[in-house]
Structure formats: C-alpha cells, structure tokens
Amino acid sequence: MENFEASVGYGWYILTGAWATVQLTVFSCAVALVIAMVTGVAMTRNSHLLRLVARFYVEFFRGTSVFVQLFAAYFVLPLIGITLSPIQAGVLALGLNGGAYGSEVVRAAINAVGRDQREATIALNLTGWQALWWVILPQAVVLMLPSFGNLAIEIMKGTAVASLITVSELTFQAQTVRSQTGDTAIPFLLIMVTYLAMASLMMSFVRWLEKRFGRGITSEST
Template sequence: MEILYEFCQATWVTIQITIGAAALAWVTAFIAGLCKLSGRRAIAWPAVAFVEFFRGTSCYVQLFWLYFVLPLAGIEISAFAVGIVAIGLNVGCYGSEVVRSAILAVPRGLTEAAKALNLSPLQTMRHVVIPNAFPRMLPPMCNLMVDLLKITPLVSLITIADLTFVGQIYRQQSGNPLAAFGTLLVVYFVLSTIIIGISKRLEIRASRGFEGTRSEK
C-alpha cells in the first residue's frame, strides 16, 4: 500500500509539472511566434535568437544548467520551478514555429478586409488573425503537449520525485524492473490519452465555423 501511495503522489507531481510547463510553453509560443513576425528587427531578431538557442541545445543540458549553474551566480531556483521553466521554454520555442506558421496561413483577404474596415493592426490581430489561426495551430500544439509529458521524466535527474524517480526507487528496492517500468508505461499512456482526448475536444470546438480546419474523425 505504501508504494501505491508513493506512485499516486509521484503521478500528481508529474501532472503538476506537465500543467505548469504546458502553460509556460503556450505563453512562450505565442510571444515568441508573434515577435518573430514583427517587422521591427529589434523585436524579431532577439526572438529568433532566443528560439534558436532553446531549439539548438538539449533540454537535458538546459535543465542541469538552470539547476546547477545559476546558483553559482547567486540565483536560487527550486527544483520544481527549474523543471517547469526548462521544459516549458524548450517546448514553447518549438511551439513558436507552430504559431508563426498558423498566422501566416490566415488568408490575406481577411487582413485586407480588416484594413478596409479601418481596424488597427492590434485589432486585426486580436479579432481577425488570431481567431482564424488558432484552429490551425491547435493540432500541432496539442501534439507538442503530449511530447512535453514524455520529457517530464528528465526532472527526476534533479531529485524531483516524479513517476520515473519513484519507479527507479521501486525497481531498486524490489528488484523487479518489469513491475516498476510496466507501471510507468501504463500511467504515462493513461496521461497521454487524457491529453489527446482533451485536445480533440478543443480542436472540434475551435474548428466550428472554420472550413478546412476540422480534424478528420
């Protein structure tokens, strides 16, 4: 019963990290994606550099750098926060390309119609571009959320008692890798299935009224 309790606790930790990192990833994706589309180099170039840095380096190294190197500069961050920040920024930078591509895919006629209605660039982006781009970006972004869940085991390397951490301890104590890793496979599969189910519902809702964006069922 004790190991069951520990697995339940570890599952809750994994869920918390996934939700926190996913929220940060969405925010990062939108901000970086929009900045990369800016016509001002002072905005676009730093966004490009930021995205390419996180896409071009390993999330594993980023996690260790935030946890072990920042304290040397006097910046102390809890292991839990480090896990959320490292994973969220990493996945968010990949998501920025999804946001950018979805916005570029919005028909030019819609933005031209917005100009004809004398809408400002901000109003056009808020009321025309984003509502039409959002259904297009949902499927790939939701796939990234599943990938995000799959890389959360990295946080076990910085002493966070997530599912993988507890699974390793159980394997060492019981000497039964089949039970330990079999349990991990089942739990991660269930969590992934939940994310996919939520994603499909969001896609159906968001695609209503937007021809060509509804997922095939």
C-alpha cells in the same frame, strides 16, 4: 499474499509520483504557451529587432539539449543568485524548451491565415494589432491546436528528465522501486500505462477544443 501486498504498496508508491508529473506538465505547458504566443507573434511582426530576438531564443533552445537546460536552471542559476526548487527548475527548463518549438507553430499558423482575411482588416481600417487580435489569431488558434496537443504530450513525456534533479515524479519513483526490489518490469510497465492514460486524456481535451473553436470560427464565417 505478502508479495501481493508488497506489489500493491510499491505500485501505489510509484503512482504518487503522478502528482508531480501533472504539476510539471501543467505549469510547463502554461509557460510554453505564453512564450510560444509572444515569440511566435514577434516573428511575424515588421520589427527587425523583434524578429531577431525571437529567432535567437528559438534557435538557442531548440539547438541545445533539454538536459543541459535543466541542469543550468538548477545548478547554474544559483551562481548568479537565483535559486530554484527542483520543481521550479523543471518547469522553467521544460517551459522554455517547449516554448521554442511552440513558437514555430504559432508563426506558421499566423502565416497560414488567408491573404483575403488580411486585406479585409485593411478595408476595415484596423490597426496591425487589432487585426491580429480580432481576426488573425482566432483563426490561427484552430490551426495551432493539433500541434500544441502534440507539444503538450512531448512536454509531459519530457518531465521524466526532472528525475535527474530529484523531482519525485513517475520515473523517479519507478527507479527508486527498481533499486530497492530489483524488479524492473512491473515498475516501468506501470509508468508506461500511466503516461499513456495521461496522454489520452490530454488528446481528448485537445480534440474537444478543436471542435469548440472550430465551431466558433465556422459560425462566424457563415
């Protein structure tokens, strides 16, 4: 009985880390989405400078380890007067890293919109930005959603690296229980199930968005 109560207590302790994981996931995805949209659009513009800056950002954050980016956010930024909490450092690193990968998704989706759509915007005498906002992006978003869903799940799984800077998320809590009890199987089995449940919820939400946005595009085109 005592072992059962202890197991329940440790299980609950591990699950309390889910809130930190959710926070990291939501805020990191928000940062990644904003950066991906801005950078992805910049890579499709005619400005050579915009494309150059966007490409440098993408190659830098895709070409360096998220571990290094996390440590830089938490340990290096204070050297120049920018001190972040562990959660803030985790959100910054994961958001910037995810945004670099998301930028390519945005760029590819925009370029995938049919040439006839672009020609129609010229016929309507729309400016480049009006065409992007009112015609190109609404269609591109539908193409982006599956890849953005996968990226969100990768960011969610990547939140485990935040345990390295003492963020009390799922992995950190499981490691704490393992060090205190010597039990490895139950703590990590529990967080595996929790990650799977969170990923399933996220993909269900993305599929709903696909249907919702897809319906809107279909109704507009008929």
